[in-house]
Amino acid sequence: MKQHNWNSRFQSLEIRYGGSSAKVLLSSSDIPMNSGSYSTGSVFIMLDQNKLFQYFDRLEYRQDGFVYIQDENGNLLCEDNPTGNPDIYLSSEELVGGSGFLTRNIAGRQLFLTYYKDKNGWIYVSAIPKDLAVGPVHDNWMYFLTMLCFALGIGAVLIYYFTTRLSAPLTKIGNILCSGNGTISYHEFDEAIETLIKKNEQMQIELEKQIPALKTSIFHTLVTGGYRTREEITDNLNKLQIDTRSSLYLIIIVSLNDLNMDSQLENIAAQKIFLKDIIGKSFFTPHIYDLDFERIGILLTSDIHEKQEAKKECEQKLFLIKEKVEGQSGISISFHGEVVNDIAKLPSGFKHVRTSIENECESFGRIIQWYDEKNYVKNIRQQETYDINQRIRMHIEENYADPQLSLSSVADCFGISEVYLSRLFKQAFEQNFSKYVEELRMQKAKELMDSGDYTVSKTAETVGYNSPQTFRRAYKRVYGCTPREH
Incomplete structure (x- = not known):
């Protein structure tokens, strides 16, 4: 391949292997290098088209329908066309906006086509028989009509209930003023007006309680990244009066x-x-x-x-x-x-x-x-180092009694090299691995022997020594006396 810029390419190919053939979608990309303006190699990724088309199975397009994908230059990347008709591709004049649908007559059948254009300019087109698309609507129109009537009935009842309840003070005043039973007392009229004002004050209080909650909701959405465009952020900041x-x-x-x-x-x-x-x-x-x-x-x-x-x-x-x-x-x-x-x-x-x-x-x-981005990266690395140090310490404290515990076994357990573990251990604990394990075992041994229930041999075995002689030498090295003298 000639040297060229790092541009990805997509193309449809037919490959052969093991005496069989298959259609694949091939993606190729140059390998970025640390120096120079060009790459010296490429990476190829092949996707089996049959597996890709499995994602379209729910469309049921195989009943006299089709699907295909074109790149931004109009090149056909892949297709599955059971109709056998070559006149299935949409022209640029038919593509209105980023997505849509239309109907076309292909091979004597009315097909329902949907298309979508992504941010890379690729166009995804699928077609299914029109009767298959609109059939469920015809089958269920009575169900939808029934539900609509039911919803309208419930809505009318709720509207009547709330309007009657909220207008009760006004109705009472109207009844008093319009009654033909003679004059009304000032007390009755004042009581009706006071009830109306009280209802209104309660409404104002409820509204004032809702406003802080709504503002908090807007702020929380802003904090969690719920507003993605400048227009959304501007509109909601205006609501907060910022x-x-x-x-x-x-x-x-x-x-x-x-x-x-x-x-x-x-x-x-x-x-x-x-x-x-x-x-x-x-x-x-x-x-x-x-x-x-x-x-x-x-x-x-x-x-x-x-x-x-x-x-x-x-x-x-x-x-x-x-x-x-x-x-x-x-x-x-x-x-x-x-x-x-x-x-x-x-x-x-x-x-x-x-x-x-x-x-x-x-x-x-x-x-x-x-x-600060720089300090953040530094802290992340420190946190990672701190976490692994703590995990290593806990692992040693839980397994100190294992005679097979060693620098190599711990390194294998954490998937790191012995050299890195040794360096990490010295930085974190200011002593080497063997010294740390020996002092930990001696500390546990001293606690067991102070209890008076353990012999030297049993203590050595309990804290991870196969040989009592090795245990005695380690004990004297740490405490300056033998276990028996202790």
Whole structure:
């Protein structure tokens, strides 16, 4: 193959092997190299077309129908055409939009065609007999009509019920004013008006209760990446009354540490209300929302153009908040944050802060842990190292009594080399593997012998020594005396 740029190619081929042939979809791609502008080899991946077409079985197209796939240049990648008619391909004029459907007469049969164009420009087309597509609708039209009538009937009953209930005060006033039984008393009229106003106040209270819950729902969707387009983010930030034209947006998550889970929910709720009140007064913002039981989310806007200046100003306020909260209530809190300069980056910014919280593996001296990609990668590696160190330590403590326990057996157990395990062990425990295991066994042996229930031979066997002589030498090496002298 000639040298060329790293462009993927797709083509349909017929291959032969073992005396049989099969149609395949072939994907080829150059191998990226670490240096130079071109590659020196390629990777080929073949997909059996019959297996690919199994995904279309639910369409039942094999009853006088067909399926096919074209690439962005109009090249046919694969097809399954039981009709035998070559005139099945859609022209560019028939493809309106990214997807759709139409009907065509092919080989004397009315076919129902659906097409879809993906982001790569590939076109997927399938066709099934029209009577097969619309048959279920004809068969079930009476069922749908019955359900529609039932739904309309239930809806009419509910509308009548709620309108009657809500209009009861007005109906009462109307009856009083329009009655032909003579004059009405002022007391009766005042009572009816008071009832109407009371109903209205209750409605206003219920509406006001719903608004914070709706705002929290919008904020939670933003935090979890539910809004993907700029338009969605802008519309929902406007609902929260957040300026969508700010220079910077500061995302802060406040974590309440060491909450007493045995406390009443009222006490925990009071602590969070106290914390949110101080935060709101410090930043002059209402955009403070509960994320979960232990975390509070804050979204701040800033007209400062430099991120470092915005961070510094924010840190000063957070320091005062932490000092006041921990000084007055004893609540331990910590802060994590991120700064973005575009509302479209808010979902990824929230993701960065959550990542920083979940993967933090060392303490930090600053009042707030700002997300930093370099530090994140470093922390991830430290966390991975820390995790494997702990797993190795637990493995040794659980298997120290096994005479076959060795550097080689532990390395095999964790799928790493002995050299790497030895280096990892020295870094984590500041001593080599054999010394660590020997001291652990001697510690356990001393505890057994102090109990008075174990002989030297039984102790040696219990802590992993096949030979009492080897156990005695190790014991004297660690404690400076023999087991019997002890």
